Amino acid sequence: MNIFNRYRNIIEKSVKDLSAAGALPAGLDVSRLTVEPPRDPAHGDVSTNAAMVLAKPAAMKPRELAELIAQRLREAEEIDAVEVAGPGFINLRLAESVWHQCLEAAIGLGSSYGDSDHGGGRQVNVEYVSANPTGPLHIGHARGTVFGDVLASLLEKAGYAVTREYYVNDAGAQVDSLARSAYLRYREALGREIGEIPEGLYPGEYLKPIGRELADMKGDKWLDAPETDWLAEIRTFTVESMMALIREDLAALGVHHDVFTSERELVESGMVDEVFKTLDAEGHIYTGTLEPPKGKTPEDWEPRPQTLFRATEFGDDVDRPLKKSDGSWTYFASDIANHLDKFRRGFADMIDVWGADHAGYVKRMQAAVNAISGGDGALDVKICQLVRLTDRGQPVKMSKRGGSFVTLRELVDEVGPDIVRFHMLTRTNDAQMDFDLSAVVEGGKDNPVWYVQYASARCHSVRRMAAATFPNHDMSLSALARAPISCLTDEAELGLIKSIAGWPRAIEAAADAHEPHRIAFFLYDMAALFHTLWTKGKEDPSLKFVIEEDEELTMARQALVRGVETVIASGLGIFGIEPVEEMR
RNA sequence: GCGCCCGUAGCUCAGCCGGAUAGAGCACAGGAUUCCUAAUCCUGGGGUCGCAGGUUCGAAUCCUGCCGGGCGCGCCA
Numbered sequence: 001m002n003i004f005n006r007y008r009n010i011i012e013k014s015v016k017d018l019s020a021a022g023a024l025p026a027g028l029d030v031s032r033l034t035v036e037p038p039r040d041p042a043h044g045d046v047s048t049n050a051a052m053v054l055a056k057p058a059a060m061k062p063r064e065l066a067e068l069i070a071q072r073l074r075e076a077e078e079i080d081a082v083e084v085a086g087p088g089f090i091n092l093r094l095a096e097s098v099w100h101q102c103l104e105a106a107i108g109l110g111s112s113y114g115d116s117d118h119g120g121g122r123q124v125n126v127e128y129v130s131a132n133p134t135g136p137l138h139i140g141h142a143r144g145t146v147f148g149d150v151l152a153s154l155l156e157k158a159g160y161a162v163t164r165e166y167y168v169n170d171a172g173a174q175v176d177s178l179a180r181s182a183y184l185r186y187r188e189a190l191g192r193e194i195g196e197i198p199e200g201l202y203p204g205e206y207l208k209p210i211g212r213e214l215a216d217m218k219g220d221k222w223l224d225a226p227e228t229d230w231l232a233e234i235r236t237f238t239v240e241s242m243m244a245l246i247r248e249d250l251a252a253l254g255v256h257h258d259v260f261t262s263e264r265e266l267v268e269s270g271m272v273d274e275v276f277k278t279l280d281a282e283g284h285i286y287t288g289t290l291e292p293p294k295g296k297t298p299e300d301w302e303p304r305p306q307t308l309f310r311a312t313e314f315g316d317d318v319d320r321p322l323k324k325s326d327g328s329w330t331y332f333a334s335d336i337a338n339h340l341d342k343f344r345r346g347f348a349d350m351i352d353v354w355g356a357d358h359a360g361y362v363k364r365m366q367a368a369v370n371a372i373s374g375g376d377g378a379l380d381v382k383i384c385q386l387v388r389l390t391d392r393g394q395p396v397k398m399s400k401r402g403g404s405f406v407t408l409r410e411l412v413d414e415v416g417p418d419i420v421r422f423h424m425l426t427r428t429n430d431a432q433m434d435f436d437l438s439a440v441v442e443g444g445k446d447n448p449v450w451y452v453q454y455a456s457a458r459c460h461s462v463r464r465m466a467a468a469t470f471p472n473h474d475m476s477l478s479a480l481a482r483a484p485i486s487c488l489t490d491e492a493e494l495g496l497i498k499s500i501a502g503w504p505r506a507i508e509a510a511a512d513a514h515e516p517h518r519i520a521f522f523l524y525d526m527a528a529l530f531h532t533l534w535t536k537g538k539e540d541p542s543l544k545f546v547i548e549e550d551e552e553l554t555m556a557r558q559a560l561v562r563g564v565e566t567v568i569a570s571g572l573g574i575f576g577i578e579p580v581e582e583m584r
Numbered sequence: 585g586c587g588c589c590c591g592u593a594g595c596u597c598a599g600c601c602g603g604a605u606a607g608a609g610c611a612c613a614g615g616a617u618u619c620c621u622a623a624u625c626c627u628g629g630g631g632u633c634g635c636a637g638g639u640u641c642g643a644a645u646c647c648u649g650c651c652g653g654g655c656g657c658g659c660c661a
Contacts, residue, residue, distance in 0.1 A: 039603085361656085432653095539616070
């Protein structure tokens, strides 16, 4: 339960009551009204801009209106003080009992604390990774992979029905090159001299086992056969093998998709033709010639009539080609089919997670979704900017030969999945970031994962200490929910409780914005509050979590500690990370 | 040339669909440890929020134009 929603209701009701009483006009629009914690805690617990937003339509001065609303609010229960401040803010100071109830509710819920029905069970499709099945995942895929997976978890937590999807680009020319590369390895496995892998094919070592498998299965059947004999079969086999490899890499990172959609199947099923016919029937397709891009004309540019989608009618900058010169579909054409397929499967809300190099593709895809869904589908594209891999501040060379980090798997093996998963989200997705191999595994408060885990470890340490001091006391969550938490009145204690109480709101806000990194910052901030309270107990022994002479107070503080634990576990759960009980 | 992203303290970055004196970490200076993990905590200095306009009760946040950096720009995916 997001506590700020409760006060939003109370404030809106006050406004309605004033309207009913004739003090304000009827039917005021409250959609721009905000109810949130003020930036400065000295201003109170809850702040609203109601008076400033409604002043104009009510034809009143903001502060006068604020005072009118404030008078109503003063009659509400569990509000200790109502102040009008600044240009017309109304600040509420809540009774301590409100916060105590929040803590009680949090530990009562345990790991499900923060779960929300905010999304109302609406279906959301999150498509991420979608790397070409031409080799193992590399470092450049790491950020989008983690981002998509954690965003999906976040949306689930916020009450959406989420499907994790991977679009397999198994139809274009690249998978033909892949098949030819595998064929060379097949010949190699049978003792033929293949020399250097030609330009345009895939030279990676990972295709050697594929070649051997093909040799084992087929013998010399294709050794001197023409391409038409083997291409399709080797392509299918190799793509499947690559997808198996990619799934293993993803599993090592803790990532599992629900649906893998094949581009080839979309094409073969006629979905792309259908998209074309539909768009054509609605007049969104024509044959025309595009202008060459200014400033960077390709060397082999020649004007050529193409089959174009009128993307400009839906907000794009230029119209986009649907067919290649050989008559086959462009990637864009089949990706439209992909999104139509998703839309038809019930996903009006779609999210795609792409790398920065695909940013120029966003508008056309959104235009297409608009066109094929009649405006009923919404596509949000989250672009993950580049990650620069460093080690002690020095850039790590990504050469394929040097044995340095090239693959996602190597990164995961080096620093562990938890660190990759958390650290990739310590920055907004649309800003570039550095990932420093040595810094991310070091302890210290500048390492967010470590700092949050340290708070978790301290929670468990206190828990162990309390159990040793009061061995006969029931400290189960249900017992602690009945602890006398009203005796937690120190400012630092209340601050921590308020942070715990703010967790559901943080989930909803992060989910609405499609910004999982906010969860990382929330956890870091709460860990800081906890570490501060810990140290206060060192300076003032009466604030220690375990007080030998006061069993009741100790239980109340155990409840607080379990509240912190609950939020950390709940939050790390979104990242797919287990909280630690000890630092070793 | 065009599009997208970024520009906030010396450095790395937050800033919640506009809100009240702009926040953290690192670095720097000082301080807290017979006491639940000091890998922590506290105090301090340090900012024309790239620049210039605009929108309004109010702008780091929204709009426009510049400047600087990154990514991308027909028949690749």
